[in-house]
Amino acid sequence: MDGHDLKRTLKLFPATNLVVANMIGAGIFTTSGLLLRELGSPLLMLALWAAGGALALLGALCYGELGAAMPRAGGEYVYLSELFHPVFGFLTGWVSFFAGFSAPLAASALGFSAYVASAVPATVGWGHPDLARQLLAIVAIGGLTLVHVRGIEFGSRVQNVLTVGKVALILGLVVAGFALGQGDVAHFREGAAIERGIGGWKTAGLSLMWIMFAYSGWNAAAYIGSEIERPERNLPRSLLLGTGIVLLLYLGLNALYVYAIPPADMAGVIPIGGAATSRLFGRSAETVIALLIAFALLSSLSAIIIIGPRVYYAMARDGYFFRAVSEVHPRFRVPAKAIVLQSLLAIVMVMTGTFDQILTYMGFCLGIFPILAAMGIFRLRRTGTLPYRMPGHPVVPLAFAAVSVLILVLGYLERPVESSVALLTVAAGVPVYFVFRRSRQRHSQAGGT
Numbered sequence: 001m002d003g004h005d006l007k008r009t010l011k012l013f014p015a016t017n018l019v020v021a022n023m024i025g026a027g028i029f030t031t032s033g034l035l036l037r038e039l040g041s042p043l044l045m046l047a048l049w050a051a052g053g054a055l056a057l058l059g060a061l062c063y064g065e066l067g068a069a070m071p072r073a074g075g076e077y078v079y080l081s082e083l084f085h086p087v088f089g090f091l092t093g094w095v096s097f098f099a100g101f102s103a104p105l106a107a108s109a110l111g112f113s114a115y116v117a118s119a120v121p122a123t124v125g126w127g128h129p130d131l132a133r134q135l136l137a138i139v140a141i142g143g144l145t146l147v148h149v150r151g152i153e154f155g156s157r158v159q160n161v162l163t164v165g166k167v168a169l170i171l172g173l174v175v176a177g178f179a180l181g182q183g184d185v186a187h188f189r190e191g192a193a194i195e196r197g198i199g200g201w202k203t204a205g206l207s208l209m210w211i212m213f214a215y216s217g218w219n220a221a222a223y224i225g226s227e228i229e230r231p232e233r234n235l236p237r238s239l240l241l242g243t244g245i246v247l248l249l250y251l252g253l254n255a256l257y258v259y260a261i262p263p264a265d266m267a268g269v270i271p272i273g274g275a276a277t278s279r280l281f282g283r284s285a286e287t288v289i290a291l292l293i294a295f296a297l298l299s300s301l302s303a304i305i306i307i308g309p310r311v312y313y314a315m316a317r318d319g320y321f322f323r324a325v326s327e328v329h330p331r332f333r334v335p336a337k338a339i340v341l342q343s344l345l346a347i348v349m350v351m352t353g354t355f356d357q358i359l360t361y362m363g364f365c366l367g368i369f370p371i372l373a374a375m376g377i378f379r380l381r382r383t384g385t386l387p388y389r390m391p392g393h394p395v396v397p398l399a400f401a402a403v404s405v406l407i408l409v410l411g412y413l414e415r416p417v418e419s420s421v422a423l424l425t426v427a428a429g430v431p432v433y434f435v436f437r438r439s440r441q442r443h444s445q446a447g448g449t
Contacts, residue, residue, distance in 0.1 A: 006073055006152070006226040006227050006310075006313075006328065006333060006334070006335075007152070007227060007333045008226070008227055008228060008229050008231075009152060009153050009156075009227060009229065010152065010156060010224065010227050010228045010229060010234075011228075011229050011234065012233075012234045012237055012238055012241075013160070014156040014159065014160055015221045015224070015228050015234055015235065015238035015242075016221075016237075016238040016241045016242045016245075017156075017159060017160050017163040017164070017242075018156070018159060018163075018220050018221060018224070018238075018242075018303055018306060018307070019217060019218065019220045019221050019238055019239060019241075019242025019243065019246075020163050020166075020167065020242045020245055020246055021159060021162065021163040021166070021217075021220075021299045021300060021302065021303035022216075022217030022220040022300065022303035022304065022307060023214075023215060023216070023217035023218060023220070023242065023243070023246040024166060024167075024170070024246060024249065024296055024299070024300065025104065025108055025214075025217070025296070025297060025300035026104075026107055026108055026111045026297060026300070027210070027211075027213055027214025027215075027216075028214050028249075028250055028253055028254075029111075029271070029272065029273045029293050029296070029297075030111075030270050030271070030272065031210050031211070031213075031214055032045065032254055032257050032266070032272045033257075033266050033267060033268055033269035033270060033272045033275075034210065034268065034270065035048070035207050035210060035211070036191070036263055036266050036267045036268075037267035037268040038203050038206065038207055039194055039203065039204070039207055040191050040192035040193060040194055040263070040267075041191045041192065041193060041194060041263075042187065042188055042190070042191050042258040042263050042266075043188060043189075043191075044194060044204075045207075045254065045258075046251065046254055046255065046258070048204065048207055048208055048211055049211055049250055049251060049254050050247075050251060051208065051211075052208055052211035052212050052214070052215050053215065053243070053246070053247030053250060053251070054247075055208075055212065055215075055400065055403055055404070056212070056215040056218040056243050056246075056247070057218075057240065057243050057244065057247070058396050058397075058399055058400040058403075059218055059219060059370055059374065059400050060218050060219065060236075060239035060240050060242075060243045061236075061239075061240065061390040061391070061392065061396050062370075062373065062374040062377055062390065062396060062397050062400055063075075063218075063219045063222045063239055063370075063373070064235060064236025064237075064239050064240065064388060064390055065236070065377055065380070065386065065388055065389060065390045066079045066222065066373060066376065066377065066380065067221065067222040067225050067231065067235040067236065067239070068231060068232040068233075068235055068236055068386070068387045068388035069380055069383075069386050069387060069388070070082060070225065071225035071226065071228065071231030071232070071235060072225050072226050072314065073223065073224060073225060073226040073227070073310040073311075073313055073314045073335075074089075074093070074223065074225075074310060074311050074313070074314025074315070075219060075222040075223035075225070075310070075311060076089070076092040076093075076096075076219070076222070076311075076369050076370065076373050077089045077090070077092055077093045077096075077311050077314050077315055078225075078314060079373045079376055080092055080369065080372060080373060080376065081318070083373075083376035083379045083380060084372065084376065084379075086318070086320065086433075086437075087430065087433050088369070088372060089315075089320075090315065090320045090429065090432075090433040090436070091369070091426055091429045091430070091433065092311075092369040093311050093312065093314075093315045093320070093321070094425075094426075094429035094432065094433075095365045095366075095368070095369070095425060095426055095429065096308065096311050097308075097311075097312065097342075097345070098365075098425065099361065099362045099365035099366065099422070099425065100216075100308070100311075100362075100365065100366055101304050101307065101308030101311070101342060102308070102342055102345040102346045102349065103346075103349060103362060104300075104304060104362065105141065105301060105304045105305065105308070105342065105343070105346040106137075106141075106346040106347075106349035106350045108297045108300045108301050108304065109137035109138070109140050109141050109297075109301055109346065109350055110133065110134075110137050110350060111293075111297045112136075112137065112140050112294050112297040112298055112301065113133040113134070113136035113137040113140065114133060115290045115291070115293045115294035115297065116136060116290070116291075116294045117129070117132070117133055117136070118274070118286075118287075118290045119287045119290035119291045119294065123136060134350055134351055137350045138347050138350055138351075140298060140301055141301065141305075141343050141346055141347055141350070142343070142347075144298075144301050144302050144305050145305060145339060145340060145343040147302070148302070148305050148306055148334065148339055149329065149332060149334060149336045149339050149340070150332050150334075151329075151331075151332035151333060151334055152224075152227050152306070152333070152334055154332075155302075155306060155334075156306075158302065159299070159302050159303065159306065162295070162298060162299035162302055163299050163303075165295060165299075166295060166296045166299045167245070167249065169292045169295065169296070170249050170252075170253060170292075170296070171249070171252075173253075173256070173277070173289070173292065174249075174252040174253060174255075174256050177256045177259065177260065177276070177277075177280050178256065178259065180280075180281075181256075181259070181260060181279075181280030181281060182279065182280055182281075183256075183259035183260045183279070183280055184259065184262075185259065187258050187259060187260075187261065187262050187263060188258055188259075190262060190263045190264070191263035191264075192263075198413075201410055202410050202411075202413050202414040203414065204410065205406065205407050205409070205410020205411050205413070205414060206410065206411045206414040206415060208407045208410075208411075209363040209364065209367065209407050209408070209410075209411040210363055212363060212366075212367060212407065213362055213363040213366065214250070215243075215246070215250075216363075216366050217303070218239065218242070218243040218246075219239065219370065220239075220242070220303065220307050221235055221238040221239050221242070222235065222239065223307045223308075223310045223311060224306065224307065224310050226310070227310075232387035232388050233388075236388050236390070253273075256276060256280075257272055257273075257276045260275075260276035260277075260279040260280045261275060261276055261279050273289050273292070273293050274286045274289050274290060274293075276289075277289035305339060305342070305343065308338075308342050309325075309335050309338035309339040309341070309342050310335065310338070312325050312335070312338040312341065312342065313325060313326055313328075313335035313338045316338070318440075319436065319437075319439070319440030319443065319444075320433065320436045320437070320440065321436065322341075323443075324337050325337050325338045325341060326338075361418045361419075361421055361422050361425075362422075363411070364408060364411060364412070364418065364419045364422035364423075365422045365425060365426070367404055367407060367408050367411075368408070368422075368426065370400075370404065371400075371401045371404045371405060374397040374400045374401045374404075375397065375401055377390075377393070377394075377397045378394070378397070381393070
């Protein structure tokens with residue numbers, strides 16, 4: 001084995017768990033109240049959550065074929081580099097470094113600390129609560145970083161425990177809420193109709209962009225293709241199983257939110273999980289839900305720390321990122337420097353507060369490159385025999401791309417400022433790519449002399 005290679009040790013169960021853990025994060029616990037404020041109708045909100053899950057499943061089908069054909073660390077970076085041009089691969093990695101992984105890592109850590117603080121006020125009760133929450137977030141990032149630099153096998157065992165516990169807690173909340181909670185099915189028939197015309201379409205598009213951010217992670221297993229056993233079988237299955245599980249959990253949680261809270265009271269509420277639990281079981285239950293959400297976010301932190309560094313590792317191996325990031329730990333066989341780099345950037349974001357209210361920005365950034373990857377399937381199929389061919393071709397990739405483009409266009413029309421910043425982030429990566437390319441060429445020439 002090459003000293004720079006990663007080991008194929010992950011079977012179907014841990015790969016699926018990683019997809020589930022990466023998807024279930026802050027989005028499902030914070031966006032539904034905002035969505036209902038924009039949409040007005042709880043039934044429309046539930047329909048859009050279902051539509052978002054269906055779109056994620058289409059994407060998972062596409063990435064299953066791509067990942068089985070190119071089972072290497074890096075995901076979209078590998079697919080776009082090989083099927084189109086290295087600049088597109090670099091740009092998806094560039095965007096992932098900021099908007100795709102480091103910023104969500106910081107946000108999830110701050111969310112974790114906020115929920116822990118609300119459940120156990122003593123953790124921030126020493127006079128500087130904001131600093132205390134930041135330090136708690138840093139401890140969470142640092143602790144899980146230490147876990148995952150010790151190897152993918154050890155890290156995946158920790159991840160399995162966190163993910164199984166998170167799914168069990170969410171299922172328990174949904175079942176207990178409907179069976180024992182003080183809700184009302186009449187809430188589903190309340191609410192206002194969405195605005196007609198282009199205004200309503202723009203609102204629906206922006207809502208779907210937020211929902212797709214909550215579903216982001218449906219492609220998680222594709223980023224660790226180099227470490228999955230029998231990737232031609234386990235990689236597509238993990239994507240579809242993980243996405244399907246999360247779709248059902250999201251629909252159950254959102255239905256519970258509506259059952260618990262009248263639409264007029266739900267609109268605009270960000271900590272929607274705590275509000276729903278309070279209505280269902282009384283205020284004393286808010287402590288329980290706060291700990292539940294903190295636990296769920298801890299699992300998400302762990303998944304991001306596993307996945308993101310594999311992108312930077314793949315870029316660095318190709319000479320399009322800092323070369324030290326391509327090094328694999330000689331004992332634990334993980335890209336330890338890439339893991340530490342991502343965690344350090346997330347810690348800087350936690351301490352400086354640079355990540356704040358950028359849901360639309362991240363959603364727009366993360367929606368661009370999967371479209372190009374899905375279109376790459378048409379190029380991939382020209383190469384001949386493939387280890388896995390998804391059902392429904394060419395309808396699946398065309399439908400995924402068309403709906404994703406429509407969401408981005410409508411989202412841009414509704415929120416042009418945040419969307420323009422996202423486009424500028426992508427554009428800023430182009431000159432950086434050429435800097436790394438020149439460095440790569442000089443390094444190659446020096447090696448050949």
